[in-house]
Amino acid sequence: MSRPVDLAQLRASARDFAVKAHLADRSRELDEHPAFPWAEYRALGEKGWLGPRVPEDFGGAGWGYRAEATLLEELAANGGSVFAKLVLQPEFCSVLRHGSPAVVDRWYRPMLRGEVLVGNQITEPGAGSDVRALASRVERVRDGEGEHFVLTGVKSEAAFAADAKAALVYAQVPVPDGAPAITAFLVPQDLAGITVELHGDMGERWMRRGTVHYDSVRLPKEAQVGEVGKGFSYLVEELTQERAILAVIYLALARESHREVIEHARTRQLFGKRLGDLQAVGFALAEDSTLLDAATLYVEQTLDRLERGEDSASQAAMAKWLANTTALRVLDHAIQFHGGAGYSTKLPHEQRWRDVRSGGIAHGSHETLKMLKARELLGRK
């Protein structure tokens, strides 16, 4: 059972926080000068707003999906995607809950307080959508200092490559008489043998993504998170929740731009008319409004199913696809109908579009999400 939350009060405090902390200006600043927003991360932790769906036993607030969605909507509407994504990062690391009590105390609880940042490293140069093709390996070694692990591999595309103090790294572990098994490891990022190259990105630049090289990195035995061979199934469970809740952020950003472009279409005069009275514009806005409402209902239904503990993997996948494609269309219209100003950084629509665009690739690309739904419809071969 999730903890009851007064949603109206939460909405008001989230808006108040966003306005007082100038989150909209900070979002633009972090786009121009990418950095991890530690001050806001700590402030969100102090308010108990980092990973609020994490159960109270692990140091979270124990909220349900609707309460979390309310917080995300307000932070996204008043501060862009950055701070809403910060809220979710501890939940993106919920695999840590399978770790030993020492791992939970050292990494998970402090993360919920905004004291440390943990990243996720799955993708490799030769394995993205096809997670089972991971080539990173962890070997068990016994020497004069006892038993430990050695990690070798390359993790590309990793968010927070510059800032995470540790990462959940997924690697193959050879098992006697069996195929290698994907297993999760908690790897502090300051160990000997780790080097990082940063990428430049079109959006969400504050995440400072990069490639992390592991050259025979020695890990303590306690680094293993959960059981050998269970890494993939832990990930699948986490990804379902991630996809549904990310959809809330895409729609909140799009709704804000939609509201702003309607205002513009009401006031901008051209050819002796209001912009919105041009049928091509008015029809597009009418469609956008309906698509936003339809996508919102589908996402809310998905969150309610997850709240009730129902199997929702394919619906969560399609909620992300629907919300993301709807949001991109709406944001594109906001850019278009604002004309030259819409394309410029004077208005927030282009940044919102760039930030939402990552959702077609990260946390399962559109194509892999549709594969999941198609398999459900057609049955597995």
Ligand SMILES: Cc1cc2nc3c(=O)[nH]c(=O)nc-3n(C[C@H](O)[C@H](O)[C@H](O)COP(=O)(O)OP(=O)(O)OC[C@H]3O[C@@H](n4cnc5c(N)ncnc54)[C@H](O)[C@@H]3O)c2cc1C
């Ligand atoms: C902003 C951002 C943040 C990210 N953060 C992280 C992170 O923190 N940690 C991490 O591990 N990874 C992260 N990623 C990486 C992301 O998870 C991968 O990029 C994604 O899984 C796709 O893998 P890939 O890049 O190897 O592309 P590929 O798997 O090579 O796919 C290439 C293209 O083929 C398409 N495709 C795949 N399968 C099919 C199919 N069956 N039919 C048709 N088309 C198909 C894909 O959709 C894609 O368009 C991030 C990515 C982005 C953009």
